[in-house]
Amino acid sequence: xxxxxxxxxxxxxxxxxxxxxxxxxxxxxxxxxxxxxxxxxxxxxxxxxxxxxxxxxxxxxxxxxxxxxxxxxxxxxxxxxxxxxxxxxxxxxxxxxxxxxxxxxxxxxxxxxxxxxxxxxxxxxxxxxxxxxxxxxxxxxxxxxxxxxxxxxxxxxxxxxxxxxxxxxxxxxxxxxxxxxxxxxxxxxxxxxxxxxxxxxxxxxxxxxxxxxxxxxxxxxxxxxxxxxxxxxxxxxxxxxxxxxxxxxxxxxxxxxxxxxxxxxxxxxxxxxxxxxxxxxxxxxxxxxxxxxx
Ligand SMILES: C[S@@+](CC[C@H](N)C(=O)[O-])C[C@H]1O[C@@H](n2cnc3c(N)ncnc32)[C@H](O)[C@@H]1O
Numbered sequence: 001x002x003x004x005x006x007x008x009x010x011x012x013x014x015x016x017x018x019x020x021x022x023x024x025x026x027x028x029x030x031x032x033x034x035x036x037x038x039x040x041x042x043x044x045x046x047x048x049x050x051x052x053x054x055x056x057x058x059x060x061x062x063x064x065x066x067x068x069x070x071x072x073x074x075x076x077x078x079x080x081x082x083x084x085x086x087x088x089x090x091x092x093x094x095x096x097x098x099x100x101x102x103x104x105x106x107x108x109x110x111x112x113x114x115x116x117x118x119x120x121x122x123x124x125x126x127x128x129x130x131x132x133x134x135x136x137x138x139x140x141x142x143x144x145x146x147x148x149x150x151x152x153x154x155x156x157x158x159x160x161x162x163x164x165x166x167x168x169x170x171x172x173x174x175x176x177x178x179x180x181x182x183x184x185x186x187x188x189x190x191x192x193x194x195x196x197x198x199x200x201x202x203x204x205x206x207x208x209x210x211x212x213x214x215x216x217x218x219x220x221x222x223x224x225x226x227x228x229x230x231x232x233x234x235x236x237x238x239x240x241x242x243x244x245x246x247x248x249x250x251x252x253x254x255x256x257x258x259x260x261x262x263x264x265x266x267x268x269x270x271x272x273x274x275x276x277x278x279x280x281x282x283x284x285x286x287x288x289x290x291x292x293x294x
Contacts, residue, residue: 118182
């Protein structure tokens with residue numbers, strides 16, 4: 001059912017050109033400041049040094065931006081034991097096959113030292129370990145103790161508590177850095193991209209997977225109906241923890257409010273990465289790839 005739905009969604013996803021070259025929310029003195037830079041020839045304003053959240057505070061879940069990290073850590077911890085069951089039922093992220101394919105497409109190969117940020121229960125880390133051929137070369141990082149406690153990873157994979165904005169890892173220690181479906185939950189994209197750049201060795205590769213809003217209005221309405229109707233119902237039936245329907249509602253709200261792909265790509269480029277690209281599947285699965293210059 002999920003696959004048929006996604007196919008229909010893909011058919012409905014039509015290309016509408018973005019009116020903005022870059023837009024999003026900067027945080028200055030703790031207050032969200034929306035910004036939008038109009039498309040203009042030669043214009044490439046940089047936003048170095050400004051904190052940039054993926055979306056404005058979602059006040060129905062946490063009151064202020066400063067309350068966000070604890071709320072996010074808490075809900076992922078409380079629902080961790082159910083995460084993989086719900087993830088596979090709703091097909092977002094599309095399981096291991098899509099993650100494996102996307103990692104390969106971003107350049108992951110045998111023997112590469114890999115850091116997986118927002119490792120969760122290990123779906124990306126497992127796929128990476130299978131490609132690399134040696135689990136000891138994989139390190140997973142996540143701020144949620146519950147997710148780390150429920151991680152199912154091959155023996156040898158290291159799991160460390162930490163967040164994307166301050167990775168507890170040395171400079172230039174990785175050949176490849178992945179982050180699967182965590183971008184919408186981190187507090188400061190500018191800091192996260194800078195950390196990815198620092199931790200990758202010169203020439204190292206970046207791969208960020210995320211769900212993005214389809215462009216056509218029909219596809220958007222279908223996705224919203226699915227996320228607001230089917231998924232909360234599924235999670236009520238399948239999950240053991242009563243917070244899972246709330247996590248699914250929050251998922252949709254973060255997808256809807258998230259900065260557009262152009263802003264993600266610009267932010268990655270501003271951090272110093274080159275060859276920044278986005279590959280989209282079914283209109284909603286985005287794989288961003290980039291390289292730290294040699
Ligand atoms: C939707 S899960 C994705 C897990 C896994 N990567 C996957 O593909 O299934 C999002 C993960 O991001 C983590 N997360 C939340 N805030 C984060 C942050 N600031 N830095 C890194 N990870 C974060 C959550 O704890 C959660 O484990």
